[in-house]
Structures are given as structure tokens and as C-alpha cells.
Amino acid sequence: MKYSFKIFSIFGIPVELHISFLVLILLIYIIALLNLVPYINILTAVLITLIFVSVVIHELAHCYMAKRYGIGIERIVLLPIGGISEMEEIPKDPSKELRIALAGPVSNLIIGGICYIILILSLAYISKTIQGAIYYFIVVNILLGFFNLLPAFPMDGGRILRAFLAERMNFISATKLSASIGKQLAIIMAIIGVFFNFLLILIAIYVYLGAEAEYQTVLLSSLLENDRIKDVMTTDVHTVQPNSTVQETLKIMFKERHMGYPVTDDGQLVGIVTFHDLSKIPEDERDTLIKDIMTKDLVVSNPEESLMVTLEKLNRHRIGRVPVVLENRLVGIVSKTDLTNILERKQSLLEKKGS
Ligand SMILES: [Zn+2]
Known part of the structure; x- marks a missing residue:
């Protein structure tokens, strides 16, 4: 991706930071250090950094699993909206896809769980503010985990659903069915959004388009599959x-x-x-x-x-x-x-x- 540069490599996978992400992080730290906005202090900045670390771990979990199945990974690019793993090919073996897709959300749930244990064990030793921050971090990780498990593309849950269906029907039909389930879920989300939270409508649009795009990609790849x-x-x-x-x-x-x-x-x-x-x-x-x-x-x-x-x-x-x-x-x-x-x-x- 343009305007991104490598920060480190892990399991042989280069992890790159997009410039917009770097600017955002720097901005948050400047605001925190100079006390420019009330409630954004150094603790908030560290918390936001840690949340991004959780996103990286989520992507790394996918990549680690993919690598175990011999799938090449070009790199991971970190954007303010999350991480993108550039993988060589999407595995069409349902059991592999299932594990690769599950690894991400599960890693967030594990992080949440571990931090919960740390919080309980250290309650007597840390201040209320730090407790609050850790609590917030746990909630974000649990939400990240469950949100990604929603059975709709482009979320991991969409892949998990397809893998589950692909054990029972062909890959294209499985994609078609899971894409249509995803779209219906998006419509329900949008309706709920109208009454409760506008943000949900944006997510619904993202999910709807993602589901359609995934179906189109799979359909096209099946069209070209037999041509040499x-x-x-x-x-x-x-x-x-x-x-x-x-x-x-x-x-x-x-x-x-x-x-x-x-x-x-x-x-x-x-x-x-x-x-x-x-x-x-x-x-x-x-x-x-x-x-x-x-x-x-x-x-x-x-x-x-x-x-x-x-x-x-x-x-x-x-x-x-x-x-x-x-x-x-x-x-x-x-x-x-x-x-x-x-x-x-x-x-x-x-x-x-x-x-
Ligand atoms: Zn994921």
C-alpha cells in the first residue's frame, strides 16, 4: 500500500504502518501531553495505543494460522480503521478457512480474558483510574471479538459461516448463501440503527457492500478458474x-x-x-x-x-x-x-x- 512503511517483522511477516495511522497516533499523544482536550490525557493515549496493539494481535493471529497452512503473507498494513492482512490466496478448504478466520476474534477474547484475571488479581494494588482503563480495554477486546464473529462478510464471522456451509455444499453456493445472510443481517442492523444509533447504519452499509463484494469475487474467480x-x-x-x-x-x-x-x-x-x-x-x-x-x-x-x-x-x-x-x-x-x-x-x- 502506498504511504505505508515497515515498523517490524514477526513470523517473517512485515508489519507496516500507514501514514494516516502514524499521524493519528502522534496527534493523540500531542493532545494528551499538551492537555489540549479535556479527558484526553496520557492514560487515554496509552489505552488507545494498546487497543491498536490488540488489532495487530488479531491480524497476526489470522496470519500465523494462515502461515501454518503454507499460505504466503505479503504483509500486514495498519490503518486507523483496523488492520489488513495481504494474503496470497484465500484458502478454499473449509476447515483451513474456518481456523484462519476464528483465530482473530478468539485472540481478542483471550486478551480480554487474561486482562480480566489481571484486573481481579491486582484490584487491591492499583488506583481506580487504572482499574477503569483496564476495564475499558477488556470491554473493547470483547466487543472486537464478538463484532468480528457476526456472520457477515467482510467480518471473520462471514468466513466462518461460509466454511461451515462449504462442508455441506459447493464453495460458490456457500458464499452466495452466507452473503445473503450477511445482507439480511445488515438490513436488520440498519433498521435498529434508525431507532437507536446512527453509527450502526454506517456499519450496516459496510457489511452490505462487503457481502456483495465477497460474492462477486468468488463468482468471478470461479468464472476464470478453468482458463489457462x-x-x-x-x-x-x-x-x-x-x-x-x-x-x-x-x-x-x-x-x-x-x-x-x-x-x-x-x-x-x-x-x-x-x-x-x-x-x-x-x-x-x-x-x-x-x-x-x-x-x-x-x-x-x-x-x-x-x-x-x-x-x-x-x-x-x-x-x-x-x-x-x-x-x-x-x-x-x-x-x-x-x-x-x-x-x-x-x-x-x-x-x-x-x-
Ligand atoms: Zn479478523
Whole structure:
């Protein structure tokens, strides 16, 4: 994610802080230290920090479980609204999904439980204010735990419900049913919200949209599941040589009107270079060789990969095209536009069928 930077790594997973989150935390501490707002003191600031730590632990619990099942985790990004774990793929094995989804809320309930025991044991030794803060922290963790167990996407409870249903029916039907249960729950939430609490209406909208989005994602991935990259890739790939100069490559780019080229050495893919990379080179340094400026850390696809897996790669790395490689040799290229076009065609076909 843009504007986020790594603060530490745990279980080999980088944990990143989004800049908005950092600003918020700093702001809270400044307000607390300078006594700018009544009731926001250093204890409140520490409490808010600890609540964010609980959110991190919640995400780490998901990731730890996912890692145990061999699922790669790109990173965890912390935003003011919570944490996002960027996982490689969503497991379609119900028992794994169930455990991964449960781990988060359970970790909050455990934190709440442990702090409750600490509170009871230390009642005689700590001040009323500290007791109040710990009590508040316990309540927040219990609420976090139960809120995430609500059986609606994008909450963990939605995944738990789907996993439960997927043991009894196919994955798409299970997603469809749990998404519709989630939407109904959202409607009930919104109605209650009208009478009691406006905030509940916002949560209801979030839940409703989340449920629909999850269903759409699963539906689309099922549409693309059986298509292989080899059937859609462009095989006539224009390449450049590692020993070409920036000047020569720019000429080719202007002539052929392509924005990016794979760099090959005797058929082997060694890098990729884009117009953006070249435009950064000053005019008097255009005799620089491509091999010195190309991107060597490549995201690639292979001919047998499913379209969905490749599309996920493109989205995750925010790139427009990937080279298709078979045993290190460049055999084709596929762009995000190609894949989204195919998706849209399939989607409209599906809508015509009326299902
Ligand atoms: Zn969670």
C-alpha cells in the first residue's frame, strides 16, 4: 500500500504502518501531553495505543494460522480503521478457512480474558483510574471479538459461516448463501440503527457492500478458474536486449508505441523495462545500458497458471502486465486489460443466462 512503511517483522511477516495511522497516533499523544482536550490525557493515549496493539494481535493471529497452512503473507498494513492482512490466496478448504478466520476474534477474547484475571488479581494494588482503563480495554477486546464473529462478510464471522456451509455444499453456493445472510443481517442492523444509533447504519452499509463484494469475487474467480494463461497470452512478444542503450530502446518504444518491454538474453527473460524507467534517465546519460537500469525482481506468470491467479498477482503488485515464462524462457505476455476484458465478457454472458 502506498504511504505505508515497515515498523517490524514477526513470523517473517512485515508489519507496516500507514501514514494516516502514524499521524493519528502522534496527534493523540500531542493532545494528551499538551492537555489540549479535556479527558484526553496520557492514560487515554496509552489505552488507545494498546487497543491498536490488540488489532495487530488479531491480524497476526489470522496470519500465523494462515502461515501454518503454507499460505504466503505479503504483509500486514495498519490503518486507523483496523488492520489488513495481504494474503496470497484465500484458502478454499473449509476447515483451513474456518481456523484462519476464528483465530482473530478468539485472540481478542483471550486478551480480554487474561486482562480480566489481571484486573481481579491486582484490584487491591492499583488506583481506580487504572482499574477503569483496564476495564475499558477488556470491554473493547470483547466487543472486537464478538463484532468480528457476526456472520457477515467482510467480518471473520462471514468466513466462518461460509466454511461451515462449504462442508455441506459447493464453495460458490456457500458464499452466495452466507452473503445473503450477511445482507439480511445488515438490513436488520440498519433498521435498529434508525431507532437507536446512527453509527450502526454506517456499519450496516459496510457489511452490505462487503457481502456483495465477497460474492462477486468468488463468482468471478470461479468464472476464470478453468482458463489457462496459455490460451489468452500474446505470443508475439517484442523484446529488447540487455546490451541495448536507453537511446536505442526509446527509439523502439516511440516507433512501436509500447510502454514496456521484457529484456531477454538469448531467449531467457532477464528483466523488464518500462517507458517510465527510461524517462528518468537524463538526456546526456542515454548511452546507459538497459541491463543497468532494468527491473530484475520480476513478477511472472506461467502458461498453465489460471487467469484468476495471474489477475490477483497483477492487482497485488499494481502492475499492468506480466511476462509468461516457461523454464526461464519468455513464451508470452499478458496484460491486465486482456484479463479484465475476458472477465467482463464472461460476466455479461452470465447475466444473460439470468443466474
Ligand atoms: Zn479478523
